[in-house]
Amino acid sequence: MPAQNATGSSTRALWGASLLILLQVVSRAITFVANQVLLRFLTAQLLGVSTQLEVYYLSVIFFARESLRVAIQRQDSLDFSSPDQDHNGAKRDTSAQAAVNLGYLSITLGVPLAFLFGWLYLSSLSANTLAAAPNLVLSLYIYALAAVVELLSEPAFVVMQTRLQFGTRATAESAATFLRCIITLGSAVWGAGRDVGVLPFALGQLSYGVGLLAVYTWHGAGLANREGFSLLPRRITTSPASHKDGPPLFALSYFYRPTLQLASSMMAQSVVKHVLTQGDTFLVSALSSPTAQGVYALANNYGGLLARLVFQPVEESSRSYFSRLLAPSSSNLATTTTTMSKETTNQARTALQSLLKSYLLLSLVVTALGPAASTPLLALVAGPHWAGSGAADCLAAYTWYVPLLAINGVTEAFVASVASEGEVHTQSAWMGVFSIVFAGTGFVVLRLLGLGAIGLVVANGVNMACRIVWCAIFIKRFLARNGVGFDVIQVLPSPVAVLAGVVTSQVVKRLVPSADAPVGAQEEVEELVKLAAVTLPFVVVVAASERHFLYNAYQAVRGQQQTKQ
Structure with missing residues (x-):
């Protein structure tokens, strides 16, 4: 009976994640169109x-x-x-x-x-x-x-x-x-x-x-x-x-x-x-002008679009799923550590690995194509005056921050679902340390190196990497004390997919001009068409190299995934 309840919660959580993603796509599309109109008249x-x-x-x-x-x-x-x-x-x-x-x-x-x-x-x-x-x-x-x-x-x-x-x-x-x-x-x-x-x-x-x-x-x-x-x-x-x-x-x-x-x-x-x-906004407010804040805000809005469309609803649904699957009883909610049955822990480990690998595959596409696409895309949707303001360079740098956002979101959702009070206090203390690291990195890249909005992306990346490392250590220990291991190799893209990403990134760099090259609307569309032409074979190669994982994921969505020993 508990297994049936867990399966029911898993199915509803999966359906909920799919529904929320669809909602985010539709609502963000509407918001996106509205914002483009406003940006034409906004300083x-x-x-x-x-x-x-x-x-x-x-x-x-x-x-x-x-x-x-x-x-x-x-x-x-x-x-x-x-x-x-x-x-x-x-x-x-x-x-x-x-x-x-x-x-x-x-x-x-x-x-x-x-x-x-x-x-x-x-x-x-x-x-x-x-x-x-x-x-x-x-x-x-x-x-x-x-x-x-x-x-x-x-x-x-x-x-x-x-x-x-x-x-x-x-x-x-x-x-x-x-x-x-x-x-x-x-x-x-x-x-x-x-x-x-x-x-x-x-x-x-x-x-x-x-x-x-x-x-x-x-x-x-x-x-x-x-x-x-x-x-x-x-x-x-x-x-x-x-x-x-x-x-x-x-x-x-x-x-x-x-x-x-x-x-x-x-x-x-x-x-x-x-x-x-929100530390990036606090930091940029203290160390930069309102104009620089606007440039960073624009790049952050476009760069974080994927996070709001996909990562956020999946994070919320996975947190709900893990909470129900691994929830402790009221008697040990405040204990120092929490133990679960090996069966449920195995199920949680499999779901976590699948989410992480899906995120990394998506991130591979973003980092391979995003830097080159940032200039023509921004010029097309926000106007050429924004593309020439430094926002395109910042947006290109932000694409490398996307994988960290993805991994951090799902790992922190897992930790929030299973951590006891004592573990929550420990995490809070470490996050305080990471905030100091973030502030120090921000001061160096903004005041000493003068990197502006790009420096904020770097500072956020350092902070996010620290949080991911802490969560990874916690998750590994949590699974180990419940008799389950965690293999990082299982969540990494295949070597063929990584090689395809490296080759594609070099190809698109030669196809698309730099951010300083002035282009018109027709040229911008042509550059995006070239990017689309390169994207198709790249995605096919990645899909072929990860066909077993994608097939199992499809079976899981369909509710027909076979149990493997």
Whole structure:
């Protein structure tokens, strides 16, 4: 029976990942088109300011909900049942209500954080920045409101996530993204001759939060009706028999104590992780001009497109999958180490290896073609003035950062799914060390070497490599203590695929001119056609050399993968 449950969770998680990837492709395509229109009328300085406001918004959202989301995902597999409860009724109701109650903590944290971070941001602004960016203060207030509105949907979101309701999430994010694009473009067109600054971005973000809240509330109310829980916070009086002699299982009769404790222990890690994730923006703000910030923001947006389209939804779904497959019981959630059965650990190891190898194969294509494609692609979609601003060189460098993003995302998802409280504290301490390494590297490449935005890519790469090494050591030790080995060779592309990547990268360098060569729209399209012509045989060679892995992956997606001894 546990094997069937694990298989069911695996299938739903895989379907959820596929659905989220499709959602990301559609929503990002809409956003992409909208952004291209805005970029034609946007200066690098205003783009830099809008990036700072986005970091403010993301910081409020991240600190308010990230650690709670991770902890709640691990709550779902814990046992709330007791002998006098209906196993299929009360257990599910209590679990859902516990998740909803915890979701309200995100709102409680978000409001003061919005005020605190807003005050800190306003205090850091210079008079020149305020003068160059009309409606900046008003836009900040709207971003704060948008963050709070989005957090209001968190109680419904977390219960949908524990029920693997990926369709609802797809609907909510699609509707919210479409609404944001319409409002952003509409307000930008309305203010075309009025110098409204970054106000269209703020109004668009507010509409995004409203869209999420509307959809999640509607679907969450329906689920609450069917399963007998409330979307409002409600006291929980039932308690499992195994905990009747111990301390109360629910703090204040509302919040599931083990999940609350795990979320608290993850809070410090979340702070460090967010500083590292958004550290490039903090660093560029301190060490460079708003114009340089805009150039880096553009390169980062295009360079991170693959990460947002594919890596992020796969990371979230894999974290959900690993949490359910390897979730500890409530009794050992806070222990120093966690042990699992060899069967489930083997299943997790196989899934992790498959994800890593898929990412590396995709990264091989990106690094072989991306540097040469960056110049004509950027000139075509953003305009020739952006291609000549240094953003193309930065984007070319960013393609080498993509593999690190991919590997780090899935390895940290695995660690977050299985780490005990003590291991989470250890990871937080090491991430603090890596943040110092990141800051030191950033100072060297920006101030001493003067590499500008490219230097930021280098600093992020060093930081990401440190995090990957720590996660790799953790994963190897975790698997070893559960009687399973981990062979790095299994996740590497074949020598033939690597050789094809090296040859292809040299060929495209000779086909595509450098970033300094001025070209028109026709020439840009011709260069991209040449790249496409080289890409086809390259992909065929890679697919042929990895045919066994790709076939097994296809069988796994189809639910027909054969068990191999």
